[in-house]
Amino acid sequence: MKNLFLICFVLMLGVITTAYTTVETNTTTNEVVENADFASCTAKYNLSETCQSFISRCCKGSIHSEFPSEFLDSKINTVKKGSSAKHKKAWKLLNDNRFKK
Secondary structure (H helix, E strand, C coil): HHHHHHHHHHHHHHHHHHHHCCCEECCCCCCEEEEHHHHHHCCCCCCCHHHHHHHHHEECCCHHHHHHHCCCEEHHHHHHHHCCCCHHHHHHHHHHHHHEE
């Protein structure tokens, strides 16, 4: 009986933990981000990360054929704030669903 109670408790705990929703606040914009584990591959929530590390973590390798290589070592924030055509292209590619893993 004790073992049955323990098994039921563990199963209920597993259901509760999987139903738990992570909520965080983005420190850059002070927006509340629900399911932050899924938002971690959204460029606007990773502005302090380098483009290279974001691409390797969140994008398919095929992005390298189009992404301007001079921005690989730049922070995503630099790319977002840039005004040149290459900055805009890099920002657009970081957010393009074709290249998401």
